[in-house]
Amino acid sequence: MTATIYKPISQLKITWPLLPDDFILPDDPVENIDHPLVANGLRQSLVDSPEFMQDALIVSNFALCAAVDDRTICKAPDWMYVQPVQPWPHSYPRHSYTPHTEGTVPFVVMEFLSATYGDEYSVEHQEEIGKWFFYEQVIKVPRYVIFRPHTGRIEVYALQSASYGKQDPEENGRYLIPGLNLFLGVWQGTREGRTGYWLRWWNAEGKLLLWPEERAENERQRAEDERQRADREQQDKELSQRMLEQERQQNQELLARLAALGLDPE
Secondary structure (H helix, E strand, O other): OOOOOOOOHHHOOEEOOOOOOOOOOOOOOOOOOHHHHHHHHHHHOOOOOHHHHOOOEEEOOOEEEEEEOOEEEEEOOOEEEEOOEOOOOOOOOOOEEOOOOOEOOOOEEEEEOOOOOOOOOOOOOOOOOOHHHHHHHHHOOOEEEEEEOOOOEEEEEEEEOOEEEEOOOOOOOOEEEOOOOEEEEEEEEEEOOEEEEEEEEEOOOOOEOOOHHHHHHHHHHHHHHHHHHHHHHHHHHHHHHHHHHHHHHHHHHHHHHHHHOOOOOO
8 A cells, every 4th residue: 555645735826827718617606695695795895996906806616726736726706805906807707816916915804604614724735725825824814803793792803923913903802904904804684684693894083984875874864964953943933033024023013102292212
């Protein structure tokens, strides 16, 4: 029996070829209907800010690719943010992304876990490539987030000295994501018929980045407040005019009584 000898990590050959057109991407099903909603919520709070959208790739279940020892490896994070990326030159939609060849390394990748999970924590790299190993040792993503939507538990790992270490939250329970320069945290509430835990963004001033419907509601409330203010001003103006008219009428009546008495109003 011949023993199999595996290369150490340091000897793995990592390259960045474009994904071949005939490469068949894995068609992994989305295991939980909450995951697309959580992913969409992360994106939707950024769409109104050009600095986050320009030249950026913000995707879910999208192939992140590299080659390890000339073997093409693709993983599909539940959420990924890259900026900048090179313009897509083709008429058909982009289906994959290769760092260094098509743009920079993602600032952050996220995996959303169901009650059961797969290789999100796997450091396997000898036969199969686990997601943890791929993000940490191959792509070298600065921040790796693991989130459980059903419990609200969040883990953020920072790349330090070529390996992931658990990042501690700020005093408000949120995590700074460098590159985006935003804080990531857990929020509880209802959106699109789902009540539960969500991942959301806060800026450096601690202000929550709103979803489009929240911005629309704020604008509606602002317009309503403005309308009520204008109504109050109009009512105050009309009241002031009525009081002036009453005062004028009272003065005229007083002058008439004085004249009837033969008194000089002066």
